[in-house]
Amino acid sequence: MPQIHLDDETVERLDMLREEDEEYDELVNELINIYEASERTMFHAGDEY
Numbered sequence: 001m002p003q004i005h006l007d008d009e010t011v012e013r014l015d016m017l018r019e020e021d022e023e024y025d026e027l028v029n030e031l032i033n034i035y036e037a038s039e040r041t042m043f044h045a046g047d048e049y
Helices: 008-017 024-044
Strands: none
Touching: 008 024
Protein backbone atom coordinates (compact mmCIF):
# COMPACT_ATOMS: atom_id res chain seq x y z
CA MET A 1 0.00 0.00 0.00
CA PRO A 2 1.52 3.36 -0.98
CA GLN A 3 1.88 5.96 1.72
CA ILE A 4 1.07 9.60 1.21
CA HIS A 5 1.96 12.58 3.36
CA LEU A 6 -0.54 15.38 3.84
CA ASP A 7 -0.02 18.80 5.31
CA ASP A 8 -1.85 19.74 8.50
CA GLU A 9 -4.43 21.88 6.70
CA THR A 10 -5.43 18.99 4.43
CA VAL A 11 -5.78 16.63 7.41
CA GLU A 12 -7.96 19.20 9.18
CA ARG A 13 -10.20 19.47 6.12
CA LEU A 14 -10.49 15.68 5.90
CA ASP A 15 -11.30 15.51 9.62
CA MET A 16 -14.19 17.96 9.09
CA LEU A 17 -15.61 15.67 6.39
CA ARG A 18 -15.28 12.41 8.33
CA GLU A 19 -18.36 10.93 9.94
CA GLU A 20 -17.92 9.41 13.42
CA ASP A 21 -15.56 6.40 13.13
CA GLU A 22 -15.07 6.66 9.36
CA GLU A 23 -11.57 5.73 8.25
CA TYR A 24 -9.58 8.03 5.98
CA ASP A 25 -9.56 5.28 3.34
CA GLU A 26 -13.36 5.23 3.27
CA LEU A 27 -13.53 9.00 3.03
CA VAL A 28 -10.96 9.20 0.22
CA ASN A 29 -12.79 6.46 -1.73
CA GLU A 30 -16.05 8.36 -1.34
CA LEU A 31 -14.44 11.60 -2.56
CA ILE A 32 -12.95 9.79 -5.57
CA ASN A 33 -16.35 8.31 -6.42
CA ILE A 34 -17.97 11.75 -6.23
CA TYR A 35 -15.24 13.21 -8.45
CA GLU A 36 -15.60 10.42 -11.03
CA ALA A 37 -19.40 10.74 -11.06
CA SER A 38 -19.24 14.50 -11.61
CA GLU A 39 -16.60 14.03 -14.31
CA ARG A 40 -18.88 11.59 -16.17
CA THR A 41 -21.82 13.98 -15.79
CA MET A 42 -19.82 16.86 -17.24
CA PHE A 43 -18.51 14.67 -20.07
CA HIS A 44 -22.03 13.63 -21.10
CA ALA A 45 -23.67 16.99 -20.51
CA GLY A 46 -23.20 17.96 -24.14
CA ASP A 47 -24.53 14.68 -25.56
CA GLU A 48 -27.81 14.89 -27.44
CA TYR A 49 -30.02 11.90 -28.08
